[in-house]
Amino acid sequence: MKKFFAVLLLAILFFGWWGTRVQPGVIEIAPGDSVSAAAQKLVAAKIIRIGFLIRPFIKHVYPGAVAVPANCNFLCVAHLFDSPADTAVRITIPEGSDLRDIQKIIATVDPSGAKKLYALVGTPAKIGGADKKYRSEFSFLKDAPDTISLEGYLFPDTYYYDAKGLGVDGLVHTMLDNFGRRTNGRASHDVVTVASILEKEVRSEADRKMVADIIWRRLKMGMALQFDSTVSYASARDSVYTTALERKSNSPWNTYAARGLPIGPISNPGLDAIEAAENPTPNNYIFFLVGPDGVAHYARTLDEQIANKKYLK
Secondary structure, eight states: OHHHHHHHHHHHHHHHHHHTOOOOEEEEEOTTOOHHHHHHHHHHTTSOSOHHHHGGGOOOOOSEEEEEOTTOOHHHHHHTTSSOOOOOEEEEOOTTOOHHHHHHHHHTTOHHHHHHHHHHHOOTTSSOOOOHHHHHHOGGGGGSOTTSOOTTOSOOSEEEEOTTTTHHHHHHHHHHHHHHHHHTTOOOHHHHHHHHHHHHHOOSHHHHHHHHHHHHHHHHHTOOOOOHHHHHHHHTOSSSOOOHHHHTOOOTTOTTTSSSSOSSOSSOOOHHHHHHHHSOOOOOOOEEEEOTTSOEEEESSHHHHHHGGGGGO
């Protein structure tokens, strides 16, 4: 009997330890939400694991964003509901944004936090990896080279940013977690890289699927991809047009100078671009170009591609 109670006690202690584990994150309390609703939202956001354990400790809930910072324990989470203070603001990261774009967006709400971004995720188009803590937590990053930034894996979406709570570290963590959940962690590094190019090269879902097939086929043929978008990324240019000198650079992101895919993504693609890279539309084209109206024109031969340049005017 004593052995049974000892095992029971250990089970209860383990359940209590497991059930009160906390992860950083943000939830939004809507007007009229109850304590029970708040607890359910904490569970849905994967901040806590068991909702009924925290309900007795939450006395009131107020409308607004509740940001749970890193190293906040179970009781700390409950105390965050004690006052109506709402320091989190919405920020939107558009699909196809790169790290430079994300830094500018963060700077609009937290200039000092924006300066910390590259120290956490690495510098765009530069050799030098991100903080190793992310790679140890997110298994999908193991497929990516550890010598480059986390470009490509900061999932574009609308987030709550809390400069006084989670800060830029919390945002990065949330974006990576979002990538893992939205893609089920299945997207390979090559797929993410192709998807990042599709975001910059073509606009429509149909064109992305067509161009994805062209990219994979050209890679199999050993043809250089020669995308100006990769050169623009390497040169830190906003324009799609590049110079002859830039196209000769030895950057591992320059697909004019080196065959194959760039060493890593050139933007952070959305789910549609990732799905296009995974499920391309089969075709027999080799070349394409996009006119000022955003319409893509395809060619099987170099002569056809030259003829299609009329659409650039």
